[in-house]
Every structure is written in structure tokens, then in C-alpha cells.
Amino acid sequence: MLNYNMTNEKIRCEWTGNDPKMIEYHDTLWGVPVHDDQTLFAKLSLDLMQAGLSWRTILYKRENFERAFDNFHIETVSKYDEAKYEQLLADPGIVRNRLKIRAIINNAARIMEIQQEFGSFSNYIWNFTDNRVINNAVKSLSDIPAKTELSDKISRDLLKRGFKFVGTTIIYAWLQAVGVVNDHTTDCFRYTEVNQ
Numbered sequence: 001m002l003n004y005n006m007t008n009e010k011i012r013c014e015w016t017g018n019d020p021k022m023i024e025y026h027d028t029l030w031g032v033p034v035h036d037d038q039t040l041f042a043k044l045s046l047d048l049m050q051a052g053l054s055w056r057t058i059l060y061k062r063e064n065f066e067r068a069f070d071n072f073h074i075e076t077v078s079k080y081d082e083a084k085y086e087q088l089l090a091d092p093g094i095v096r097n098r099l100k101i102r103a104i105i106n107n108a109a110r111i112m113e114i115q116q117e118f119g120s121f122s123n124y125i126w127n128f129t130d131n132r133v134i135n136n137a138v139k140s141l142s143d144i145p146a147k148t149e150l151s152d153k154i155s156r157d158l159l160k161r162g163f164k165f166v167g168t169t170i171i172y173a174w175l176q177a178v179g180v181v182n183d184h185t186t187d188c189f190r191y192t193e194v195n196q
Contacts, residue, residue, distance in 0.1 A: 012189065012190070013190070030176070030177055031179050031184050037111065037122055038071075040125065053095065061094055064094050068093065068094050106162070107164060110162050129150070134182065135182045138183055138185050138186065139185060145172070
């Protein structure tokens, strides 16, 4: 089913629906290759928070998450103490899941270890694809997998390095979000733009 935005009649991935915030996210951020560690961490944290929830829920709370987690500044988050953890648990603007909040704090510290080993978190993640975007050329939403061999491999490696809440489904959603994988449907106007 084609998804036309009524104002400019562009064809988009159908998951956007007619929600203006989802459309803006799709058109400007989703699937754009990211090489900045801060942004990679922020998006990983938001995808982790999404587990069991809809992306729409997380997207509508994104500014609250950014405020609560100091704009996902990796070093700052890695140093959160129990007082900050309790403050996050009491914040009604975010998803107040104990395990997920602990995971984000833990993952910030693990990213710093990866930065020491690989020079950057970006170098680490893009090495899995030899610095290439994987173009799946999917025709419809139903063709998009929930996980792949690539997400399985990255998930296993992250878990081995001590990351939390990085199962293969979460990692695949993250790879899509940060443009390692291009899963814009082939009829979507963003499919070719991301490939340029």
C-alpha cells in the first residue's frame, strides 16, 4: 500500500502513516548514515527504550529523553550515580523502566571502552559492513525483517562486551535508524536520496 502525504504527494514508507512527527523523522533522520558517536549512542538508547513499546511513543518523548540524559553525552551518562538513577526513575517525561535506565548508563561506559579500542564507536559499528550501507531494496513493509545475520553478529559482539538490552531485534532497528541498513522501501522518495 502506497503512503502519500496529502500536502506534497511524496511516496513514503507506509509506517509513517499521516502522523506529522513520524513523517518528519522519516524524511530527515531515519536511515541517514550516522558516523557521530554521540548520535549513535542516542539512537541506540532510544531504540533500547522502545523495546515492547511503539516507536511513536518514544519519538514523542525524545526531547524529554534528551533533557533527562544530558543530551546523551557519553562520558556524562557513564558517570551517573545512584542519585541520578533515582532522579531518572522519578522523571514522568521518560519511560521509567529500571532495567532500561541501568542499561543506558552501562552502555555509555562500554562505548567508552570501544572508543579506546577502535578510535570511535562509529569505526567499530561501520567495520561490520566495511563502511558500506547495506541496501536491502525492500518493496513493502512486510518484506523488512525483524533481524538479520548482521544484527545477530553485532548483538552477540555487543553482549560479549558487556552491553545490555542489545538483542538482535533492537540492534536491527538501530541499524536501520542510523543508516547502516537502508530499509526505505524502493518506492519511497528517501530510498534513492539515502543511496546518493
